[in-house]
Amino acid sequence: MSVPTVPRRIRSIPYLLLAPALIVIVGVLGYPLATLVQISFQKYGLAELLKGSGSWTGLSHYTDIVGDSFFWGVVGRTIVFTAVNVALTVGAGTLIALLMRKAHRAVRLTATVALVAVWATPGLVAIAVWQWMFDYEFGVVNWLLTKLGAGDFTHHNWFENPVQGLGVVTAVIVWGAVPFVAISLHAALTQVPDEVVEAAELDGAGRLQVFRYVILPVIRPVLALLTLLQIIWDFQVFNQVWVMTGGAPTEGYYLIGVYSYVQSFGVGDYGSGAAVAVVMVLLLALVAFGYVRGLLRKEQTQ
């Protein structure tokens, strides 16, 4: 599909098309990104921020991080957390999108309204509502579980045990992210021709086969992108954990986003914060590049 059709003679066309995007992204982010990398090699606290210049410390921030066994524990926890969240989000989102394709118009509209309403809820409010639902004293969830006979959940604290607490955080995150995945995939699904699906079904293809051989090839680019984005976002989760633990997470709650805040940004150590950010990007890039390369290659061979 990447065969250049007309424009081989006009080489500048793709660059012209990309120019506006490049100008905005490089223009606004180029300098900040360079600064970020630069101060990750510097002693850069509040005093240096006020002066506008730090003093070089070489690799010390990086060796501190890499040498910190606690950090690697945090990375491990973050990877597990990310994997669970991404799997749930993308799985549920795909399921909803597929269901929407089949659904009656009115049902689809209902689903769309529910999804968009969730999506349009500002993070601050979403967290407040979920906090209520899982509240120790007044939570609907505790009340409901007790009523349903799941045991006595009166005064059950969901955040005492970090595994449970991160479970609630997962619910909040998946709930908030599913609409984006579902709606984007639903849009991608409109490109799947009904006739082909019907023909496949008439040929006796099962549901999974139809999905795998007919639908997946069409939505693959979008699905891949959504998965990648979810990985990137879930890897950086901070706010939900911070607010839902009342701003005092115990060590079992330390994801890499929390770690970087507590260790550096929250206390004004921008140099080491920048180093953590760079390490995060490198870790993510490890995952992403293999993945993207595979993706691009697959498209080229098709």
Added chain:
Amino acid sequence: MLTCRSVMLAIGAALALTATAACGGNGSSNSSGKPEKITIWLQPEAAEWSATVDKVNAEFKTKYGIEAVVQTQQWEDHLTKLDTALAGTKAPDVVELGNTETAKYLAAGAFADLTAHKAEFENSDTWAKGLTDSCTYEGKVSCVPYYGGSRAVIYNKSLFAKAGITDTPTSLDELYAAADKLKAKFGSDPNFSAFYLPGRQIFAGMSFVRDYGGDIARQDKDSWRGTLDAPQAQQGLAAFKELVTKYSKADKTGGDRTQDATFAKGKVGMTYGLSWEIDAIIDPKRAGNPAMKDKIGAFPMPSHTPGQTMPVFLGGSDLAIPAKSRNQEWARKWLALYTATAPQSDLAAKGLIPNSTKLLDKVPDAAAPFAEAARKTWFTPVAENWITVEKKSILQNLQVSILTGKAGLPDATAKASKEITEILNTRG
């Protein structure tokens, strides 16, 4: 064609936006002469006394011919915003900070040194200690106390009456006795707390530490030492643990987010709270219950020494002039007006603790117990790295582990002390 036109329109619009923006800069101040205006960042509580702010600004305008522009900020991410503004060239001329947030800025020299100008501020000789401490670093005063919030025991009068308690307690033992009576009378309700106290309330736990003569950390010369493992501190924490485990149904691992709503349900005999929590309990907007209005009373938290009150942590706000402000002289004049007796009396009338002990009697009767408690205050160590202790939740985690029995007092306090010592002594 249509598409093409819309592309051009969009690009045109973008250019137009940028163009207008480029022309829209307002160069209001020049460093040499008198500015047309100064910019002041206040936190959103100031909306409650906006009349006072307006009055001060009007006075400032007539006196000096300068407009004071107040820009209300939010608490969420406000330090991030402050940091960026301090790094840039458009720093405001006056900023408000919570008094536990100042140390880092004082250590970095982010605020103008006011030591030589202290006399320009009315009542500066009687500034509340808890607030002044938060503005003083290595002997230099770099901010001005704004107002404080003091804590006292808030109690449910009608439950007290029903349980046959006639006098408010004046010692910890009397407090326990009252709590026993409440528990005997209402304890069958699983949601009832004779004394509601969530486990992460460090300003309660640490007040006990102070009451028994302990400290969070002490400074000898230029090094810090965490002292929560000292015997007095452990005694205080033991007393705190007894109060919580015996009388509180509140979340041992949680904060005070629903404290006022729980009190408003009438399920709480006593709690330890700030003066304005009384308003929250009866405010329907904050999930409170207006019907509680006449049932709420307060008394200072009693000490274990009969007849005395327990030292209270004075939370609150300070006002500072960023060192980068180009209008420092005028900012000082505005600050002098805003922190003087008249505006402070207005704040006191709202139940806040004014910046000067001299004005404590301006506090209305309902808030008088809080003002009474504020005569004996303590403050967290003013050390450059104190904020790290806060962000790492060391005190909260200490209390939680003691209360849930995850660790014994000696072990938990030894661990916390060690961590605090390490953090406070880390150099830059």
Added chain:
Amino acid sequence: MSTGTLARTATPTRPGKPPAAPARRRRGGRGLASNLALLAISAVMFFPIYWMAVTAFKPGPEILSYTPHWLPSRFTLDNFTAAVDRPFFWSGVANSLLVVSATVLIALVVAFLGAVALARFEFTGRQLFVAMILVVQMVPAGALIIPIYLMLNRAGQTDQLPGVVLAYLTFVLPFAIWMLRGFVVNVPVELEEAALIDGCNRLQAFRRVLFPLVAPGLVATAVYTAIQAWNEFLLAYVLISTPEKQTMTVWLASFTTTRGTEYGPLMAASTLAALPVVIFFALAQRRVVSGLTAGSVKG
């Protein structure tokens, strides 16, 4: 432009099993099941929103209670009045609308052009560009906030809404380009060529062929961009100082002070804020996704 062309290119393999069971009957049953499943999922998804909206109508003491009030004992509009009467509500709404529409408009145009370049052309630096927009997504915004501020400050764009738009663009563009690329890739080049041969010029070919097929992607991207911009807090808060210029989300944060959170008005305000987005999208979804595409692909 027959559907045949599209079908051929979009189906790489077709399972070659012999026809089995009567597909038609099974499909009907599945339809009911999937409708019910979707309704159930929607209900679960919607519950927190319902809880927010119903709280907005509750009198104070019912907002938090030991036994949940599924409906208020009496509907009150006090919370809505308190929210709307709060200073800077209307300016917040206006600023948010302005920022959102500018961001969406510019992002769509710029991203679409970029997407065509990535999907239709092979050129030196393509891989580099792809790598770049991915890396940009990976850097936590919190780590960039100070340098971004300093840069916009130097350009005189702090405390200016266009500065906010510019900052938002950098955060939505990488995704928008990449997303749209996925849609453009799926439109066979042959379709466009057929249109060119039929005598359309490039723009017409774009308008009649590419645009309708990519429209769902444009809508999805627009919604993504709009919601990101509408919900963003940190950049808007840090970049804007003048209260008159602050956006809706920043205004929402003012319900939380050291005195506690005004839950009732906060929920009322969020309900009000979510409403226009939901209505707008429900309309857009129906018209564009189902109507426009289906019509033009088949016609």
